[in-house]
Amino acid sequence: MNHLYYPGCSLKSTGRAYEESLLAVCATLGVGLTELQDWNCCGATSYMAIDEVKAFALAARNLALAEEQGKVGPGTPTVDLVAPCAACYLVLAKAQHCLEENKEVGGKITAALAAAQLQYTGRVVMRHPLDLFTNALGLDAIKAQVTKPLTGLKVACYYGCQIVRPYATFDDQYHPMTMDHLVTALGGTPVDWPLKTRCCGGSLTGTVQEVGLRMSYHLLKEARKRGADVLLTACPLCQFNLECYQDPMKALFPDHEPLPVLYFTQLMGLALGLERARLGLQRLFVPFRQPVGV
């Protein structure tokens, strides 16, 4: 299985551990990821709020590159573009919808692409790694490669707001379950918790910190209350907010107790028996020490 891979800025910076663990897990599972050459910003962050056309044009350039490098076009099969960052995944998908449905903005984007000798013909399928693992590869194939099952590990699966909303292409909008099923396949126990898609605070943690911290705090508190040993995320911003701010969180909410926050790919790697260093686990601020596979 070969797919084009769009890392986005986070996976090369704050979310390095996400990229490291994703690539290690994919290599082990025989999933080929080829990084898109000459990719640019997906258009997320403040672009979308200030100038939608620019944001979409940025996203569309990546889609056009994916078609070119995936050697697809009108009349050919489609090419998968894997975007692990939830924000990238959403903006690229949004751009696709915009090109399809909004003639006015779509026309401007097409013109912008043409100015750069590019075109997009709608032959790219956006995939989040959760979708890739559960639907393209299949849980049975993953289960077969588990060498250190997560027996007894209680996991809060946190999907965040962006990968199932507004488009629920591969999971339920209100009660997503793909990560829960994945954890079960790895031998772990997903806990029943109600905040799977509740906002982590997003960029508020950087702007109105008190509000952002409160939102993250509630997520961690409830996960602990439900007995979780670890919280899994599928988004670099969620991971960043939930993990790196636990000290200021403690200052604001004295009853806060630390909880490790991992990328789901990191825990997958452990279950597949990979070394901790290959999974970027040394980068954690709140260390995950619980042994697995014993």
Place this chain on the structure above:
Amino acid sequence: MSETMQSAEPRVGVYVCHCGINIAAKVDIAAVVEFAKTLPYVIVVRDYKFMCSDPGQELLQQDIKELGLNRIVVASCSPLMHEATFRHATEAAGLNQFYFQMANIREHVSWVTADKALATRKSQALVSAAVRRVVLNEPLEHQKVPVKPNVLVVGGGIAGIHAALTLANAGKQVTLVEREPTIGGHMAKFDKTFPTLDCAACILTPKMSMVRSHPNITMLTYAEVVGVEGYVGNFTVKVKKKARYVHEELCVGCNECVEACVYKEGRFTDTFNEGLSKRKPVYMPFPQATPSVVLIDPESCIELKTGKCKKQCATACTRNAIDFTMTDEIVALEVGAIIIATGFQTFDATRIPQYGYGKFPNVYTSLEVERLVNASGPTGGEVQLRDGSTPKRVGIIHCVGSRDEKTNRHCSRVCCMYSLKLAHLIHERTDAEVYNLYIDMRTPGKGYEEFYDKLLKEGVNFIRGRAAEVTDWTVTPEEEGKLVIRAEDTLIGVVRRIPVDMVVLSVGLEAHADADEVRRLFNISCSKEGWFLERHPKLAPVSTFTDGIFIAGACQGPKDIPDTVAQAGAAVAEALALVDRGFVELEPNTAFITKELCSGCHTCIAMCPFSAIRYNKEAGVAEINPALCKGCGTCVAACPSGAAQQHLFTDEQIFQEIEGVLNYV
């Protein structure tokens, strides 16, 4: 006189209608008139503001008499609207009504064409087609067929009960078929009815009892219609009576068998109580069930499943009513008209997982709460949580499965009012703090707004906003152990968290899951949501596109009890109008076979959707029963030898019509 007139050379009159400004604003009437004058056989052309009015009709009648016209064309609206009007006018002036032809320049032209010049040209083309066609029209007569006097009512809810009783009181023999083991429908489950809060049982059970005892009504419960053949006035219906394993005529409903059953306690879901209690394999659906006869559920009865039971029930029955050898039975009925009143199903609340139904025990559907507040329900009318305690705070979420793009877009019409009713009953019986979370309050109806007003004064809380979720995620100490309803209060612009002990989901009304099968069975139409389609939403609200079959109650769309009963009365009036007339006139636009041309190839027989064609072995040709033929033309198009033709739609007439359009274009 008409004989000579009709055999003579065609003399056509063309009448162009303005339809107020409906046509005249888009079509150049004068241009159409001038054009029509140039067409062959046209003697006179006139235009008038409203051709369908009395003076309009008189115009053409006068011309028939004075100018000796023998063919009439009216260019106006759709034939569905006024073909019958002009046919009658033609007939009244002494001409066979099938010498009339309509050109639709309203629905097909003025209402759908933006450009005036194009609209005028299209009108001219259609008039040209109509004139060429009418010249070839032949006189036809309606076929009269007697109507059977009996009526079938399908569905024993309040709509079916009201229809059956009214028909029976008018002296008709009525068969009432009900799928469940008892009649009564949803209404039998309610404690009180809005807005008067009169006791549902007090107003319904006497009617149920009258159905059972009425000499003109045959009640078939635990039975389903499995086949419908025939046509208006002459239906043959097959009904399957499911095996009860209890002889209805012997059982007196003493419940001795239920007491004696080897199961000491109920073990199986009691559907009448919405699963809030358990029943035994032999059971009475509810104390006032009609007929008052027990039945045995083959899915849970040990004897019926394994043949190895002590059969204490049978021993206990002093009337020997229990019979394990019983099998399903088919009953055939001959009826002239059918009223379908099959009702609705409630929305499955598990389809909106964020409301936690099925996950949190104290999230209830409104129908479950109807049983809780019912004096003969599982708690004797006590509003209790699953652990038997009394709720102190209750949240009622409106529009669950209604007004929602993801589930059902329609408003279910009854939920606001029944939510108010439940809020009142819960508040009255438990003194609980009650919250209604609504999108809009919809209380149009006699005394409905006043009821809402009363609730506001009673201290029930109203929060305007669709609830986002029901969660057990608690944040504050007072939320601990409770369910929290999260919702945006759109009147004050804040997101609220409302901790409650009990959540009531006001589930919407949906068409039955098998509505499409039922529709096929009766050859009627339904909307894509499954509601049975009336012939016209305003002017024929209880008729269907199949003559002789009428609809009433919530199977046509969500409605409350007063509207349901009113509609049932309307359906009865239509059925009586048909049955009491004693005969029906069938449209003569039926197909016929020219024997000399028919090779007996059977092609048409297989194609006919109405089973109207049979093969005459002796003659070796196909024969069409004009009473069954609906004039769809399928056989005419399919016949390889041109033996099948259709009155009013002969090949030549159709070719001339096409020619009329093409020559002009």
